[in-house]
Amino acid sequence: RLGLSHKKDEDFGKWYSEVLVNSEMIEYYDISGCYIIRDWAMMIWDIMKEFFEKEIGEMGVDKCMFPLFVSKSVLNKEKNHIAGFEPEVAWVTKAGKSDLEVEIAIRPTSETVIYPYFSKWIRNRHDLPKKVNQWCNVVRWEFSNPMPFIRSREFYWQEGHTAFATKEEADVEVLEILEIYRRIYEEFLAVPVIKGKKSELEKFAGALYTSSVEAFIPNTGRGIQGATSHCLGQNFSKKEFFDIKFHVEIEEDGKTKTDHVHVWQNSWAYSTRSIGVMVMVHGDEKGLVLPPKVAKWQVIVIPVPYRDANTQEIFDVCAATVKTLRKAGIRAEVDKRDHYTPGWKYSYWEMKGVPLRIEIGPKDLANNQIRAVRRDNGVKMDLSMVSLVEQVKELLGKIQESLFDSAKQRRDACIQIAATWDEFSEALRQKKLILAPWCDEEEVEKDVKNRTKGDTGAAKTLCTPFDQPEMLEGTKCFASGKPAKKWTYWGRSY
Numbered sequence: 001r002l003g004l005s006h007k008k009d010e011d012f013g014k015w016y017s018e019v020l021v022n023s024e025m026i027e028y029y030d031i032s033g034c035y036i037i038r039d040w041a042m043m044i045w046d047i048m049k050e051f052f053e054k055e056i057g058e059m060g061v062d063k064c065m066f067p068l069f070v071s072k073s074v075l076n077k078e079k080n081h082i083a084g085f086e087p088e089v090a091w092v093t094k095a096g097k098s099d100l101e102v103e104i105a106i107r108p109t110s111e112t113v114i115y116p117y118f119s120k121w122i123r124n125r126h127d128l129p130k131k132v133n134q135w136c137n138v139v140r141w142e143f144s145n146p147m148p149f150i151r152s153r154e155f156y157w158q159e160g161h162t163a164f165a166t167k168e169e170a171d172v173e174v175l176e177i178l179e180i181y182r183r184i185y186e187e188f189l190a191v192p193v194i195k196g197k198k199s200e201l202e203k204f205a206g207a208l209y210t211s212s213v214e215a216f217i218p219n220t221g222r223g224i225q226g227a228t229s230h231c232l233g234q235n236f237s238k239k240e241f242f243d244i245k246f247h248v249e250i251e252e253d254g255k256t257k258t259d260h261v262h263v264w265q266n267s268w269a270y271s272t273r274s275i276g277v278m279v280m281v282h283g284d285e286k287g288l289v290l291p292p293k294v295a296k297w298q299v300i301v302i303p304v305p306y307r308d309a310n311t312q313e314i315f316d317v318c319a320a321t322v323k324t325l326r327k328a329g330i331r332a333e334v335d336k337r338d339h340y341t342p343g344w345k346y347s348y349w350e351m352k353g354v355p356l357r358i359e360i361g362p363k364d365l366a367n368n369q370i371r372a373v374r375r376d377n378g379v380k381m382d383l384s385m386v387s388l389v390e391q392v393k394e395l396l397g398k399i400q401e402s403l404f405d406s407a408k409q410r411r412d413a414c415i416q417i418a419a420t421w422d423e424f425s426e427a428l429r430q431k432k433l434i435l436a437p438w439c440d441e442e443e444v445e446k447d448v449k450n451r452t453k454g455d456t457g458a459a460k461t462l463c464t465p466f467d468q469p470e471m472l473e474g475t476k477c478f479a480s481g482k483p484a485k486k487w488t489y490w491g492r493s494y
């Protein structure tokens, strides 16, 4: 296993692809935009899923699994929510040699699959709130250049779909879910994100409003949507095709009348794209760098026998060390392959991004200690075998924290405030994440897109952060010169 042949700061795309293959996260596939997700990456997905499932389980969200296929008539019932997306929908048109009577779409998202059943299941108030979530694959036949995890034609996500009797309940849940997404990124993947609201132009067409957590890739100067939590309002429930409503009894001049109220809905998702963002943010010239929280192996133990001196004893101590660490809930493994040298193993596990390496050789045995090496900053230290578990736990905590802190420092260094068009253009040229005062007019947003169109893509609004800086009296929009209404993040994006 050689090192990487591409540098992160020289050819980011090739570096990213090589890291994913060399760390055994991804295998390429013969259909463009489709990738094999291997064990090393599946463990990341499963660790996040376990946390996410626990959190939404406590919120009363039920599990479900709706069909992969959507009939053409159903998908096109709700045209406006897929407006502009038709080219991305994949269709099944044949089975064997015979054409299908009716073409069947492969789900690109499941609103039109699920909501007819919400209509059937929700009859009166005590059927509410209705909350379901499914973990599944979706297919979107994107045409812009595919990238493993970031932009693939099939990807895995969870999609939550909920219905409430009142808007207030829906509004609360939108933000509760958004906070879980922030935790997924910041506490598990050690990636800083910005919580905010999408503009009317960038939001999901079927939504009343869209909130998102936005990440940023310093190397390419591009923003990337990390996860979305939408309030759909009554946009779907009031559509006659769905007509999702509950009946209420109202007293009117002494008589009880029944009326009905359309439900208020949310939908929310994060996907395997989150894994790609983590790789891009933390990876380095030696390969993948895994945050301990999501590493299949948090500690790799390497025996370092010296000539034939007490080799068996060294192997026994390595095995015992792994056992002790595992008993304490630390995900540890020993690499006892005898056809590789210790040095070779160091490079192999560095490429795979294991947060902490433990080396055990004759000297370590003699001093009842081990040599620990951090993957994030390469620092080496000798740890006593006495209270090793506590020291390793503390070290893993420090690695997790320092990965987040350094990623946040690098992201913050990319943030540039722009008050005028010239400052905006210059910041864009410098691949910055731009915070600018905006008049909140859609025409202006479209104009900025047109004026910044180029081979590296146009600049767009990423989100309007909930955490708004003060807007001084008289502040002008950077693009239109009109009175600014809000501070918004702009940039090129994936």
Ligand SMILES: O=C(C[C@H]1NCCC[C@H]1O)Cn1cnc2c(c1=O)CCCC2
Binding pocket: 081, 082, 085, 086, 088, 089, 108, 109, 110, 111, 140, 158, 159, 160, 204, 228, 230, 267, 268, 269
């Ligand atoms: O998928 C959503 C909205 C919503 N879907 C459910 C989970 C939350 C949220 O992502 C938006 N969207 C994006 N992309 C596409 C579609 C689409 O509806 C439908 C057609 C194919 C491309």
Ligand SMILES: [Mg+2]
Binding pocket: 140
């Ligand atoms: Mg898309």
